[in-house]
Amino acid sequence: MPAQYEHGGERRVALVTAAAGAGIGAAIARRLADDDYDVVITDAHERRCGAFASQLADEHGREFLSMPLDVTDFDAVDAVTRAVVEKRGRIDALVNNAGWSRIEPVAEMMPDTWLRCLDVDLNGTFYAMRCVLPHMIARGSGAIVNISSIAAWETTAEHGAAYSAAKAGVLALTRVAAAENGRHGIRVNAVAPGLIYNDFLRRIYPGAFFDGYAESRSLVGRVGHPQDIADLVSFLVGERAGYITGEVYGISGGVAPNA
Numbered sequence: 001m002p003a004q005y006e007h008g009g010e011r012r013v014a015l016v017t018a019a020a021g022a023g024i025g026a027a028i029a030r031r032l033a034d035d036d037y038d039v040v041i042t043d044a045h046e047r048r049c050g051a052f053a054s055q056l057a058d059e060h061g062r063e064f065l066s067m068p069l070d071v072t073d074f075d076a077v078d079a080v081t082r083a084v085v086e087k088r089g090r091i092d093a094l095v096n097n098a099g100w101s102r103i104e105p106v107a108e109m110m111p112d113t114w115l116r117c118l119d120v121d122l123n124g125t126f127y128a129m130r131c132v133l134p135h136m137i138a139r140g141s142g143a144i145v146n147i148s149s150i151a152a153w154e155t156t157a158e159h160g161a162a163y164s165a166a167k168a169g170v171l172a173l174t175r176v177a178a179a180e181n182g183r184h185g186i187r188v189n190a191v192a193p194g195l196i197y198n199d200f201l202r203r204i205y206p207g208a209f210f211d212g213y214a215e216s217r218s219l220v221g222r223v224g225h226p227q228d229i230a231d232l233v234s235f236l237v238g239e240r241a242g243y244i245t246g247e248v249y250g251i252s253g254g255v256a257p258n259a
């Protein structure tokens with residue numbers, strides 16, 4: 001039976017933040033579209049946001065909403081959430097993918113770096129949950145996946161303290177929201193990737209971080225790809241993950257297991 005008929009004849013709606021980049025967000029959006037979700041493409045980059053939604057529409061033969069959204073702007077997150085509910089009537093899945101990082105040692109970090117990182121990675125995740133959860137509660141169902149990072153628990157200088165602190169905060173936020181909302185039929189989980197290659201990361205991490213990573217750190221002899229994360233998110237938002245909530249899934253080729 002086609003998936004859409006299992007949900008009252010309507011397609012399930014998934015809202016993905018930072019979905020129009022070169023990495024994880026776009027792979028998640030594409031995978032959820034393949035899963036027959038009506039995916040709402042949001043991203044701070046307005047032009048790429050529209051272009052990616054058009055590309056998905058061409059690939060799938062149906063329309064996808066695209067809404068420019070900077071997750072650090074609470075009013076904008078609220079407005080986009082309301083617009084999606086108005087246009088589509090429901091939000092079944094929320095994937096908080098937006099992240100930002102600048103690597104500076106604590107002793108030299110500019111306060112603006114700290115604030116920007118907390119704002120995008122942690123506040124933005126909270127804002128989206130704060131706006132979407134009431135709609136999910138009203139419908140009595142929903143699934144949220146927050147994209148954290150193994151930086152949340154690794155003891156390393158590689159990622160910078162702002163990013164590590166923000167991503168650790170995302171885990172705490174995930175667990176408390178899961179505890180609060182299970183009784184409403186809502187599951188909240190986090191995914192913590194290790195190195196997921198994209199060309200942009202080459203520019204912000206030193207070369208030494210990448211050199212030999214596949215051979216000497218990954219237990220499976222390769223770096224991760226956005227599709228690896230998309231496949232896990234697809235499972236976690238779906239019915240087969242109905243007994244899973246409040247969990248954190250590391251996905252790092254075994255580089256930094258979390259248990």
Ligand SMILES: NC(=O)c1ccc[n+]([C@@H]2O[C@H](COP(=O)([O-])OP(=O)(O)OC[C@H]3O[C@@H](n4cnc5c(N)ncnc54)[C@H](O)[C@@H]3O)[C@@H](O)[C@H]2O)c1
Pocket residue numbers: 017018019020021022023024025026042043044045048069070071072096097098099100120124147148149150192193194195196197198201226
């Ligand atoms: N790539 C990795 O190795 C890796 C590892 C661990 C965790 N993560 C996390 O995965 C997520 C995706 O990372 P990625 O590297 O695949 O990038 P991505 O391509 O999925 O995301 C980049 C996109 O984020 C958008 N963006 C930036 N700031 C935004 C904001 N304030 N509001 C809305 N959109 C914004 C950009 O416009 C860009 O399109 C992030 O949360 C990141 O911290 C990535």
